[in-house]
Amino acid sequence: MLIMNGFSSFRTVAFLSPKSADVILKVFKTYRIEAKCQTSKKIKRVWLDMGWEWYNQAWEQYRQNEGLDFEFTTPYAH
Numbered sequence: 001m002l003i004m005n006g007f008s009s010f011r012t013v014a015f016l017s018p019k020s021a022d023v024i025l026k027v028f029k030t031y032r033i034e035a036k037c038q039t040s041k042k043i044k045r046v047w048l049d050m051g052w053e054w055y056n057q058a059w060e061q062y063r064q065n066e067g068l069d070f071e072f073t074t075p076y077a078h
Contacts, residue, residue, distance in 0.1 A: 003031050006047065010048045021054040025062060 001014045014027045029055060030044050046068055048055075053069075063070055 001026060003028075005035075019054070021056045021058060024054050025058055028075065029062075045071065047073070049073050062066045 001016055002011060003014065004011045014031070016023055016027070034044060038070065044067075048070060052072070062068075
């Protein structure tokens with residue numbers, strides 16, 4: 001999984017053995033905490049590359065609780 005900061009173009013890679021919604025959510029939560037500690041800024045908007053296969057109720061609840069805006073790219077527009 002590639003996570004990229006759109007402002008600074010900083011990239012980090014997380015290697016996933018199972019690609020499931022729970023594992024990806026756990027990795028994202030860890031990255032979000034790490035980014036906040038390093039920059040003292042909150043992530044407000046997340047731009048996703050059509051990751052609908054892992055977007056489930058747990059992600060929706062996390063998004064609402066944390067006040068995140070999710071934006072999805074156009075399908076097949078890579």
